Amino acid sequence: MSNRRQFLQALTALSSLLMTSCGWKLGNVRSGTTSSSDQMYIYTWTQYSDQELLDAFLAQTGIKVLVDVYDSNEVMLAKLLAGGANAYSLIYPSDYMVQKMQAQGLLIELNNDRLIGLDQLFPQFQNPTYDPNNRHSIPFNWGTTGLIYNSAILKDAPEDWDYLWQNQKNLNKRITLLNDVREVMGAVLRMLGYSYNSKDENQIKQAYEKLLELKPAIAAFDTDAWQNQILAGDLTVAMCYSVDALKVTKENPQLKYIIPRSGSSLWTDTIVIPKTVSNIEGAYAWINFILQPEVASVLSKRMNIATPNSAVFEQLPEEVKNNQNLFPSPSLLENCERITPLGDIEDLYERYWTQLTSN
Ligand SMILES: NCCCCNCCCN
Numbered sequence: 001m002s003n004r005r006q007f008l009q010a011l012t013a014l015s016s017l018l019m020t021s022c023g024w025k026l027g028n029v030r031s032g033t034t035s036s037s038d039q040m041y042i043y044t045w046t047q048y049s050d051q052e053l054l055d056a057f058l059a060q061t062g063i064k065v066l067v068d069v070y071d072s073n074e075v076m077l078a079k080l081l082a083g084g085a086n087a088y089s090l091i092y093p094s095d096y097m098v099q100k101m102q103a104q105g106l107l108i109e110l111n112n113d114r115l116i117g118l119d120q121l122f123p124q125f126q127n128p129t130y131d132p133n134n135r136h137s138i139p140f141n142w143g144t145t146g147l148i149y150n151s152a153i154l155k156d157a158p159e160d161w162d163y164l165w166q167n168q169k170n171l172n173k174r175i176t177l178l179n180d181v182r183e184v185m186g187a188v189l190r191m192l193g194y195s196y197n198s199k200d201e202n203q204i205k206q207a208y209e210k211l212l213e214l215k216p217a218i219a220a221f222d223t224d225a226w227q228n229q230i231l232a233g234d235l236t237v238a239m240c241y242s243v244d245a246l247k248v249t250k251e252n253p254q255l256k257y258i259i260p261r262s263g264s265s266l267w268t269d270t271i272v273i274p275k276t277v278s279n280i281e282g283a284y285a286w287i288n289f290i291l292q293p294e295v296a297s298v299l300s301k302r303m304n305i306a307t308p309n310s311a312v313f314e315q316l317p318e319e320v321k322n323n324q325n326l327f328p329s330p331s332l333l334e335n336c337e338r339i340t341p342l343g344d345i346e347d348l349y350e351r352y353w354t355q356l357t358s359n
Contacts, residue, residue, distance in 0.1 A: 036279075037063075037279060037281060037282065038062055038063055038064060039063060039064040039065070039066065039279070039282075040063055040064070040065050040066070040089045040090070040278075040279040040282035040283070040286070041065070041066050041067075041068065041087045041088045041089060041278075042065055042066070042067050042068070042088060042089065042090045042091075042092075042286070043067075043068050043069075043070065043076060043079075043085055043088040043090070043091045043092070044067060044068075044069060044070075044090075044091070044092040045069060045070065045071070045092055045269060046069045046071065046223075046224050046244075047243065047244065047247065047303060048069075048092060048140070048141070048269070048303070048305075049065075049067050050302070050303065052302070053295075053299070054067070056289075056295070057285075057286065057289050060289060061282070061285045061289070063279075063282045063285060063286075065282075065286070068088070071179055071222075071223035071224055072178075072179055072180045072181075072223060073093055073094050073096075073097040073180075073182075074180075074181060076091065076093065076097070077093075077097065077100065077101065080101075080106060080274065085274070085276070086276045086278070087278060088274060088276075088277075088278075089273065089274075089277045089278055089279045089280070089282055089283040089286075090271055090272070090273060090274075090277075090283050090286055090287075091271075091272050091274055092140060092269050092270065092271055092272075093137070093269070093270060093272060094267050094268065094269050094270070094339070095128065095130035095131075095267055095268045095269075095270070095338060095339070096130060096182070096338070096339045096340050096341050098130050098131050098136060098137045098270055098272060099130050099131070099340070099341050100341050101136075101272065101274075102131065102136050103341070105275070106274055106275055107136040107137075107272050107273065107274060107275065108136070108273045108274070108275055108277065108280075109135055109136060110134065110135060110136060110137075110138070110273065111284075112134075114284045114288075115138070115284070115287060115288060115291065116288050116291060117288070117291035117292070117293070117309070118134065118138070118291070120291075120293070120309050120310060120311045120312070121134075121139065121308050121309055121310065122308055122309070122310045122313075125139045125142075125268070125308040128268065129338070130268070130338070130340075131270070136272055137270035137271065137272045138270055138271045138272075138287050138290075138291070139268050139269075139270050139308040140268075140269050140270055140271050140290065140305070140308075141243060141268070141269045141305045141306055141307075141308075142266070142267065142268040142269070142306050142308060143241055143242035143243050143266075143267060143306055143326075144241075144242045144259050144264050144265065144266055144267070144328060144332075144333070144336055145178070145183050145187065145239065145240070145241055145242070145264050145265045145267070146239075146240065146242060146245065146257055146258050146259045146260060146264055147161070147163070147164075147237055147238070147239055147240070147257070147258050147260060148226075148230060148237070148238050148240050148245045148248065148249070148255055148256065148257045148258075149236060149237045149238075149255070149256055149258070150230065150233070150235075150236050150237075150254060150255055151254050151255070151256050152254045153236050154236060154237070157256065157258065158237065158258060158260075159258065159260070159261050160191065160260045160261040160262050161187050161188065161190070161191040161260045161262060162191055162262075163237075164214055164217070164237065165210070165213065165214055168213075168214060168216075168217045169217075171217055171236055171237060172216070172217045173217060173218075173219045174217075174219065174234070174235050174236040174237065175214075175217055175218050175219060175235070175236070175237050175238070175239075176218065176219050176220050176221070176222050176225075176226040176229070176235060176238045176239065177218055177221050177238075177239045178221065178222070178223050178239050178240065178241075179221045179222050179223045179357075180223065181349050181350060181353040182196070182339050182349065183239070183265055183339070184211065184221070184239070184353075185204065185207050185208070185211075185349055185352070185353065186265055186337075186339060187239070187260070187264065187265070188207040188210050188211055189203060189204070189207045190260075190262055190263040190264070190337065191210075191260070191262050192206055192207060192210065193262075194207075195337065196263075196265055196337045196338075196339055197337070197339065197340050197342060199342055199343075199345045201345075201348060204345070204348055204349060204352065205352070207352075208352035208355070208356065211356055212356065215356065219235065221357050223241075224244070226238035226240060227244060227247070227248050230248060230255060231248060231251060231252055231255075240257070241267075242257060242259075242306075242325055242326070242328075243303075243304050243305065243306070245257035245325060246304035246323070246325055246326055247303075247304055249325070250304075257325050259328065259332055259335075259336070261335070262335070263335040263336060263337060264335065264336050264337075265336060265337060265338070265339055266333060266336035266337065266338050267338065267339065268308070268338075271286075271287055271290065291309070293309065293311055293312050293315070296309050296312040297312045297315060297316065300312065300313075300316055300320060300326075301316070301317075301320060304326060306326050306327055313327075
């Protein structure tokens with residue numbers, strides 16, 4: 001991504017943050033001088049923390065945690081680059097975003113001597129491709145991206161992404177797609193027989209044009225609001241992350257989650273410490289707290305976190321371990337692909353994304 005584009009994106013992000021009256025506000029910017037050792041700010045995805053977790057951490061360490069949330073890696077990065085995230089001691093980027101942030105010098109190298117329990121991670125989480133030897137990130141949750149649908153309304157279950165195009169008329173304005181450029185463009189690339197990480201301009205254009213075809217039927221590009229809408233019966237199908245699908249399907253078992261047949265994305269969300277960290281002691285204390293088997297196990301059961309910790313996994317109740325939406329079998333994952341950074345061609349993805357999602 002060019003510096004100029006990055007700067008403009010950062011500027012746009014900052015001004016929209018200044019103007020918006022909901023979510024994160026400029027008032028949330030805490031200068032280094034106001035931070036103290038007994039409180040800390042975390043920037044994460046929705047549903048990755050709750051009051052019980054924050055209370056347990058406070059009870060254990062005496063540190064009060066305040067949480068702000070984002071709904072895409074790109075929003076988080078833009079805010080960080082705009083200087084609007086200096087207060088955060090911890091951030092939860094996904095795999096490819098760890099690589100991007102690391103390449104831009106935004107992350108501290110973790111001191112493994114200060115971390116307890118890394119040896120309990122499943123082998124594939126001890127040396128991930130996006131961050132060899134977990135030098136800058138600790139895996140927190142992993143999952144897939146797929147479709148959730150209301151089985152009380154759709155008699156034929158969707159099996160692949162192309163279901164949306166084939167049923168576009170019936171599903172008019174009852175579909176949402178994620179507000180996530182790489183996930184949405186990637187899914188369509190995959191449906192067309194290409195890779196999530198295509199660098200081929202013609203393939204990327206085809207994906208954009210396919211999405212333009214579907215656009216009239218799309219109610220919104222959104223990452224979180226679909227949950228209440230599908231529960232209320234206002235949506236029939238939504239593109240979503242497995243962790244969120246699990247929460248919603250527990251509330252209404254007629255809602256079903258599928259990993260599309262032609263392939264989907266397999267992601268890992270992690271915890272990193274940004275270079276601008278204001279409470280480094282607190283940051284390490286939080287990571288160690290999350291790595292504690294008792295905490296990780298509660299997170300799996302209460303928040304549907306797919307634990308990367310093998311010891312914790314072994315102790316989970318059978319019905320949690322066997323939940324294919326939470327821990328999909330290797331055969332289901334065979335077709336999934338991990339999103340990777342793409343360099344300058346990401347500008348093209350962004351351009352198409354802006355055209356698609358604006359107006
Ligand atoms: N509400 C939690 C959603 C977490 C989703 N992970 C993002 C993966 C992006 N590729």
